[in-house]
Amino acid sequence: MVSVWDVKAIPLALYIHIPWCVKKCPYCDFNSHELPEDSQLSMYDEYVDALLLDARLQQSLTQERQISSIFIGGGTPSLLPIDQYQRLFSGLRQIFRFADDIEVTMEANPGTLEHAPFVEYLNVGINRLSIGVQSFAADKLKTLGRIHDPVQALSAIRAARAAGFERVNVDLMHGLPQQTMDEALTDIRMAHTAGATHISWYQLTIEPNTVFYRSQPILPDEDNLADIEQAGQALLEDLGYSNYEVSAWAGASDKPCRHNVNYWQFGDYLAIGAGAHGKVTVGHVGANPSESESCSLEEDSKSENNLLEASGIYRFSKSRLPKDYMFKNDAFDSHDTASLEAKDLPVTEYSCLHQRAPKMVGWQKIASDELVSEFMLNVLRLHGGVAWSLFEARTGLSYDDIAVQVKNLIAQGLLVDSTERLQPSALGQRYLNQILRAFL
Numbered sequence: 001m002v003s004v005w006d007v008k009a010i011p012l013a014l015y016i017h018i019p020w021c022v023k024k025c026p027y028c029d030f031n032s033h034e035l036p037e038d039s040q041l042s043m044y045d046e047y048v049d050a051l052l053l054d055a056r057l058q059q060s061l062t063q064e065r066q067i068s069s070i071f072i073g074g075g076t077p078s079l080l081p082i083d084q085y086q087r088l089f090s091g092l093r094q095i096f097r098f099a100d101d102i103e104v105t106m107e108a109n110p111g112t113l114e115h116a117p118f119v120e121y122l123n124v125g126i127n128r129l130s131i132g133v134q135s136f137a138a139d140k141l142k143t144l145g146r147i148h149d150p151v152q153a154l155s156a157i158r159a160a161r162a163a164g165f166e167r168v169n170v171d172l173m174h175g176l177p178q179q180t181m182d183e184a185l186t187d188i189r190m191a192h193t194a195g196a197t198h199i200s201w202y203q204l205t206i207e208p209n210t211v212f213y214r215s216q217p218i219l220p221d222e223d224n225l226a227d228i229e230q231a232g233q234a235l236l237e238d239l240g241y242s243n244y245e246v247s248a249w250a251g252a253s254d255k256p257c258r259h260n261v262n263y264w265q266f267g268d269y270l271a272i273g274a275g276a277h278g279k280v281t282v283g284h285v286g287a288n289p290s291e292s293e294s295c296s297l298e299e300d301s302k303s304e305n306n307l308l309e310a311s312g313i314y315r316f317s318k319s320r321l322p323k324d325y326m327f328k329n330d331a332f333d334s335h336d337t338a339s340l341e342a343k344d345l346p347v348t349e350y351s352c353l354h355q356r357a358p359k360m361v362g363w364q365k366i367a368s369d370e371l372v373s374e375f376m377l378n379v380l381r382l383h384g385g386v387a388w389s390l391f392e393a394r395t396g397l398s399y400d401d402i403a404v405q406v407k408n409l410i411a412q413g414l415l416v417d418s419t420e421r422l423q424p425s426a427l428g429q430r431y432l433n434q435i436l437r438a439f440l
Helices: 041-056 082-095 118-124 138-143 150-163 181-194 222-238 258-264 347-356 368-379 388-395 403-411 426-430 432-438
Strands: 012-018 067-074 098-108 128-134 168-174 198-203 242-245 248-250 268-272 277-282 312-318 360-365
Touching (some): 012 041, 012 277, 041 082, 067 258, 118 150, 150 168, 168 181, 181 198, 198 222, 222 242, 242 258, 258 368, 268 312, 368 388, 368 432
Parallel strands (some): 012 268, 168 198
Antiparallel strands (some): 198 248, 242 248, 268 277, 277 312
């Protein structure tokens, strides 16, 4: 057991969740909510207010690190008006230090009425798009409950490239109801021809708490699924894409998504927005200026006021429902971004702001006996693996803690026999769950 972290050497990212959709898709189990029929522009004002205060109260967790990447997910992030993105990023730049080469990804819907002109996103600082196409077949889009059509999907990709986006990911699903191999391969070819520089190609899975779970569609059988997957992988390779993670393919002109690679390498990430989840390494014990007795702190918010109280690796989440996440605080105006600077706030006022902030409903230290499985669950998704040194650097554990399991997995041909890298073999990539069970 090592339990020592060089926190400044651990990359730090930021996830931003925009929770609204025009329509909830039947396969979606993400924290997304259909736009209220009586929604007003003031709703977006209040949400960005909450995002900025949430970010400000996580500033101490940076521990003087820069933000290396941002990912804006949802929901449908492109529903948030462009002027709100301008206000959001203006505020975030005052709260955090952005890396000079920061990667900023936004998920976008192909529907032409649901996003600003793409060049306006570039002007805000968003430099990578992830467009949720899922399929270019009209009947498959209808089955999936998507509100765009194939023409809009193609137009969105082309418009993004024409606007100046050099990095455009396209999300595609395979194994769809009644999907043939030719249809699945056509989707890949169309995304590539339209200008995708990165493709996320993943199999439709039926998740609990979805419409598809309650009324399951008929999917291709296992043999057909395997054939589609193998043929799709071969086509992507022929088109020049590199499979660096289970479902992620970077084109010849692009590179892996830095933000997602940080997840898979067990890096740190802050999280703001309704239902957002974060993970952070605390490398030292320190006092938090919010530890004031001037406000009576509710039991469920005490941890928010002592985030740097003890070293360790923590996971946290935020209130799931947008109405619970948002707040109305006449005494605090986040449009005045200068008021977000803690150094300008008296300790008592800073403490009271914690009570008015979006609630942190989960702040839990990851137990040492869970760190191995948590680490492996992420890094084994990377086909190229990671250096063994990363295991000790990110978990605080010693290689000796897992040496027996590693030796057995190498003997089974599931891990590459290497003293330098932790890497699944070709066989291990097919049986990741068997590898993971060894570390439980």
